[in-house]
Amino acid sequence: xxxxxxxxxxxxxxxxxxxxxxxxxxxxxxxxxxxxxxxxxxxxxxxxxxxxxxxxxxxxxxxxxxxxxxxxxxxxxxxxxxxxxxxxxxxxxxxxxxxxxxxxxxxxxxxxxxxxxxxxxxxxxxxxxxxxxxxxxxxxxxxxxxxxxxxxxxxxxxxxxxxxxxxxxxxxxxxxxxxxxxxxxxxxxxxxxxxxxxxxxxxxxxxxxxxxxxxxxxxxxxxxxxxxxxxxxxxxxxxxxxxxxxxxxxxxxxxxx
Numbered sequence: 364x365x366x367x368x369x370x371x372x373x374x375x376x377x378x379x380x381x382x383x384x385x386x387x388x389x390x391x392x393x394x395x396x397x398x399x400x401x402x403x404x405x406x407x408x409x410x411x412x413x414x415x416x417x418x419x420x421x422x423x424x425x426x427x428x429x430x431x432x433x434x435x436x437x438x439x440x441x442x443x444x445x446x447x448x449x450x451x452x453x454x455x456x457x458x459x460x461x462x463x464x465x466x467x468x469x470x471x472x473x474x475x476x477x478x479x480x481x482x483x484x485x486x487x488x489x490x491x492x493x494x495x496x497x498x499x500x501x502x503x504x505x506x507x508x509x510x511x512x513x514x515x516x517x518x519x520x521x522x523x524x525x526x527x528x529x530x531x532x533x534x535x536x537x538x539x540x541x542x543x544x545x546x547x548x549x550x551x552x553x554x555x556x557x558x559x560x561x562x563x564x565x566x567x568x569x570x571x572x573x574x575x576x577x578x579x580x581x582x583x584x585x586x587x588x589x590x591x592x593x594x595x596x597x598x599x600x601x602x603x604x605x606x607x608x609x610x611x612x613x614x615x616x617x618x619x620x
Contacts, residue, residue: 381500381516384543389491391548398581404429405606406438411599419599431610432460433467486562486570488555489534494518497535506542508551509575513542520558536562549582550574557592565592577607 409424426442440456442448448456494500498518506515520535536559542552550572557568573586587602 381502381518382495384502384514384516384548385491385494385500385541387548388541388543388550392491392550395549395582399583401609402577402581402583402607403431403610404583404604404608407603407605409601409603411601413596413598433464435467437463486564487530487533488537488570489530493534494539497521497524497531498539503540505545508542508544511551512545513551514545516541516543533562535559547582563593565594568592580609583607 406427406429407424408427410422411419412422414420424444425440426445428439428441430437430439437460439460440448440452443452447453489497497520499521500516500518503515503517506513516539518539518541520538524535526532526535536557537555538558539556540552540554541550543549544551551574553572555570555572557564557566559566568591569589571586571588572584574582575585576582583604585604589600591598591600
């Protein structure tokens with residue numbers, strides 16, 4: 364009787380450990396990738412720095428269109444600081460696009476479009492699968508994100524796992540928090556925090572990711588915020604993703620020579 368009473372007061376997530384939830388997330392993510400890869404979108408990057416008063420101030424910005432060229436994604440820069448590219452830089456971008464198309468045509472074997480891994484932060488965060496091999500994971504509780512119930516998974520680098528190469532050392536330089544949707548098993552939010560000195564960013568630097576469902580179809584990254592601490596000080600970069608448009612990747616855009 365005492366045992367049955369104990370079961371009734373345990374939280375519902377006690378039956379599902381963190382790795383079980385993460386495996387469901389990985390399966391759902393693979394299915395979502397097939398839907399998400401069919402979208403083009405606009406990417407706005409904004410950089411901030413501290414002024415002499417310590418206040419954050421925007422330094423510069425870039426706008427790019429993520430399109431498909433010869434069946435694969437291509438990031439086409441279209442504006443700087445809110446203004447269209449000048450003629451010289453536009454010509455350079457057009458030349459790069461033509462050369463990319465030519466290189467892809469030479470492969471002859473079509474490469475299917477794949478979702479862009481939205482990680483323009485310049486740091487190695489590893490793969491989803493490495494959450495299971497390089498990290499100790501635990502369910503920290505439940506939270507609500509944009510009206511949706513989510514598991515909060517906290518992941519810390521395994522102390523019993525020897526890092527065999529630079530990649531693993533970089534990946535293990537972060538602790539992670541992931542908010543996994545309880546209904547669709549997709550990721551709603553992620554927070555990566557630097558905890559060691561050996562990577563470009565100093566401890567305490569963070570990278571935050573927000574995901575939203577586009578229409579009733581696919582989940583996409585909509586915002587990335589990097590707060591970076593370096594020997595030169597602290598800076599901030601935001602990457603906003605918008606104007607998602609469904610595109611048939613089998614209908615290849617071909618650039619004339």
